[in-house]
Amino acid sequence: MEKILSVENLKVIFNTYAGTVQAVSDVSFTLDKGEIIGIVGESGCGKSVTSSAIMRLIPSPPGQISGGRIIFDGKDLVSLDEKALQSIRGNQISMIFQDPIVSLNPVLTVGLQLAESFMLHQKLPKKLALEKAVELLKLVGIPAPEERIHQYPHQMSGGMRQRVMIAMALALRPRILIADEPTTALDVTVQAQIMELIKKLNTELSTAVILITHDLGVVAGMCSRVLVMYAGKIVESAPARELYNSPQHPYTWGLLKSVPRPDKQKAALSSIPGQPPDLLAPPSGCAFMPRCQFAMEICKQPPKETVGSENHSCRCWLVDPASPYSPGTLFKEGEA
Amino acid sequence: MSDVLINVQNLSKYFTASRNFWGNPTSFVRAVENVSFQVYKGETLGIVGETGCGKSTVGRTIVGLYKPTKGTVSCAGEDIHTAIHGPNAMTMRRKLQMIFQDPYASLNPRMTVGDIVGEPLAIHKITSGKDRQSRVYGLLKQVGLNPEHASRFPHEFSGGQRQRIGIARALAVNPEFIVCDEPISALDVSIQAQVVNLLEELQSEYGLTYLFIAHDLSMVRHISTRVAVMYLGALVEIAAADELYKNPQHPYTKALLSAIPIADPAAEAKRQRIILTGDVPSPINPPSGCKFRTRCRFAMAKCAEMAPELITGANNHTIACHLVK
Structure with missing residues (x-):
């Protein structure tokens, strides 16, 4: 293209x-x-x-x-x-x-x-x-x-x-x-x-x-492609289907869960606690850390952008090549 | 569940649109016309419809902010509008409270949060002094704020927190019935879910009854027991939430539901959209007969002649359409 x-x-x-x-x-x-x-x-x-x-x-x-x-x-x-x-x-x-x-x-x-x-x-x-x-x-x-x-x-x-x-x-x-x-x-x-x-x-x-x-x-x-922004940064970007089917960033995942689906049976609505950060004094590390349920010690440092398969890029320590976790399984456990 | 708390009978509300030289009204905005429904104790009745369909007018008339042009509204058998103009006005007003759409406009910027939440307690002479203070602290805790917030002013809070203050204020007098007029439409997506969850928690704790007015159809389905659909001042369909969304009968409801965007590309690709053409007619001069006929794909000669009546079918599904027998 x-x-x-x-x-x-x-x-x-x-x-x-x-x-x-x-x-x-x-x-x-x-x-x-x-x-x-x-x-x-x-x-x-x-x-x-x-x-x-x-x-x-x-x-x-x-x-x-x-x-x-x-x-x-x-x-x-x-x-x-x-x-x-x-x-x-x-x-x-x-x-x-x-x-x-x-x-x-x-x-x-x-x-x-x-x-x-x-x-x-x-x-x-x-x-x-x-x-x-x-x-x-x-x-x-x-x-x-x-x-x-x-x-x-x-x-x-x-x-x-x-x-x-x-x-x-x-x-x-x-x-x-x-x-x-x-x-x-x-x-x-x-x-x-x-x-x-x-x-x-x-x-x-x-x-x-x-x-x-x-x-x-x-x-x-x-x-065809969706970019998710949080606190002035693109935290995740991927082809639409890929993003909706397997979100990688906890913020995207949280957003998707907080919208009720009109075509599905009623399920409990989960919300993201807290509020977006003040951009006058943004957190030094990952801006989503204060609201993230998977926050780790390393999140105090700004995460790098990691590009995975299908051009799915994400700015989160969970998807860092060195990370022992995989967001997909964490999110599944979070839903259960 | 079967006790009727709020009974709305043939409610109409007209606003004067223009007056002649002598000050006599010459035309009316027919905001609500001949609407009847019941709200059962402990349930949430959702009202959906487009801008200007009269959903907010219905809510405001029920709590007594507007006087109905025709028809009656009663709460547990007692006529609301007679009561609030009579000697026992305060007892009736205590039962009915409201949460407003805009959390920025509905809180007085010069009052502290403690004063805002405490004001209904003072007006209704419920508590005073130390008791009032501890009640205010209790209310703030209930809606997820800190007691320290009581001495702050509304501008120090975010939209979601302000809406919580509005909820605490409505809860202060222990109401039975709360009209939530688009309580989440001014909030961000991630905050909307917080407020909706709070409303649901409070409902199960205090057995509150809600009238939930919104244009976000997916949120309405989520929170409501039953949903009513309005178009141009008239009630077109009312049914249990799941029934209405799975099995819509009225052509307008079908179009409205097919227009909701779904947050899933696969589901979006599969669905068939019914795109309505044209605009909503003016409520000053609404079409004769069925009000939806000018945009309806199935309009017949009969639709122009007489307005369809609400008919209740299987599953307590009530529809006003000549197509449905």
């Missing part, structure tokens, strides 16, 4: 009055052409900061990309100037945000907001650009697009607004689409519609998608 994006050892920090927050530390992954990957994690784990960093949308100050490279098309996005970035943003890489009502301009009609990207990037006259806007709305399945382009965002429902956002993101046929919690604000039935749409556009336009979410269920149906 052809690689189109590779993130290498990305570090993002935020300088606040209380001290330096290490929002993302040492994150590396690659994205192939036409692939859908998922980034999962709880709030504050750095998943949204990672995606904003790819778009170079980290507000600075207080934020700062303090290390690493983001290679797209042979260019390092971290060192590009604003002008060069503008020709990539929206055109080559575009993004859908969580809350469509905040991300759309309330005083402009939907049509104008859609036409703007054609007028800016392709220098089309307004009339032609509006015609293209109608086509886009048709593509994302909005009924009566000719009338809808004259409406304002408040005249639409949440699902419809998110479709407009998707239309906007896809306007220039970008090669990468970053969807940052695209359905968190929506109902399950609308969520199903939107996910179906993203999948359809992925196959038809072969756009690569980075799907960021906290919902393990959404990722399961969509992604």
Whole structure:
């Protein structure tokens, strides 16, 4: 497969009055052409900061990309100037945000907001650009697009607004689409519609998608590969089936156990005790250690990344080649 | 199990949407229309549905935060809305408590946790002085917090801990019935399970009865004894949790259940999704007859003419649909 994006050892920090927050530390992954990957994690784990960093949308100050490279098309996005970035943003890489009502301009009609990207990037006259806007709305399945382009965002429902956002993101046929919690604000039935749409556009336009979410269920149906983030680091990454069938990291295992399965009989719900760490003063070793039921003495040192079969990589001392344990058997005992 | 604790009969709640020049209402949001159900003692009744289907309105009307437009709600045979406007209002209010969705908005930022949890004890004149303090400490311990937390303020706590404070406050007056209005939707996945487990423990310890309102369908199945499905202000189906999820009858319930994402790629690949088209109609001007007919794949002429009534079939499975005989 052809690689189109590779993130290498990305570090993002935020300088606040209380001290330096290490929002993302040492994150590396690659994205192939036409692939859908998922980034999962709880709030504050750095998943949204990672995606904003790819778009170079980290507000600075207080934020700062303090290390690493983001290679797209042979260019390092971290060192590009604003002008060069503008020709990539929206055109080559575009993004859908969580809350469509905040991300759309309330005083402009939907049509104008859609036409703007054609007028800016392709220098089309307004009339032609509006015609293209109608086509886009048709593509994302909005009924009566000719009338809808004259409406304002408040005249639409949440699902419809998110479709407009998707239309906007896809306007220039970008090669990468970053969807940052695209359905968190929506109902399950609308969520199903939107996910179906993203999948359809992925196959038809072969756009690569980075799907960021906290919902393990959404990722399961969509992604070929899943990255699990915790406290600013990728703790586990593997092909979707592999990750769900045999999680290696205790955090992933805990997450999977704390979601009830609607298709299975009721079983006791196990929870992960404690809460995510404070990133102002992260634990020196493994960040998950205080909540981990398998914590050992060595966990006070930061674990290295171990890559196993099927490209299943995990950052945990349990899977270290020198470890006497195997997570699979430990987890089975933990379930019993 | 068979004692009815809460009996909701033909409940309707309209909100005024617009008024004319003279201030008289001209149109209404029909948030809840003609809803009837019972909650049995000791059970958890889950209510699910999409945004705006009226599930929160039902919960708030039951505890008396809203006055019903039509219909009655009674608790152990006594009409709630007559009682809370009468001389014995406090006895009725003590029986019914509520846990709110947003743990950030539902706690007063200027009160200490001890004051927040102790306030219901003061209002209902249950305990005072040293007794109240030890009762507050006891409540905090019960919900998994430390007694030292009593002197702190809400902003010092995380979302999950705040929700525990809200639970302690609801428990303070020894209620019989608690309405949990989306108590976990603002929390992270790993914290949700903690709060749900706490609610289950408290239920078995005190024999509490819950009305659990949520849009997370998998969590509702997990916690509920029975589940009710609402669409656009109407109750469309109600059955035991396992029965409803295994054997949904109403076309809307089927679509809703098929839309739940499952955290397993193999199961996801196998399933057939029913994708609903279009949007939920406006509750100001709902469709005639069956409210779901505009999005229903099986809509017939009859569906536009008359609203289907709730019919109880085998396994106590109640459905409102013309397709089901």
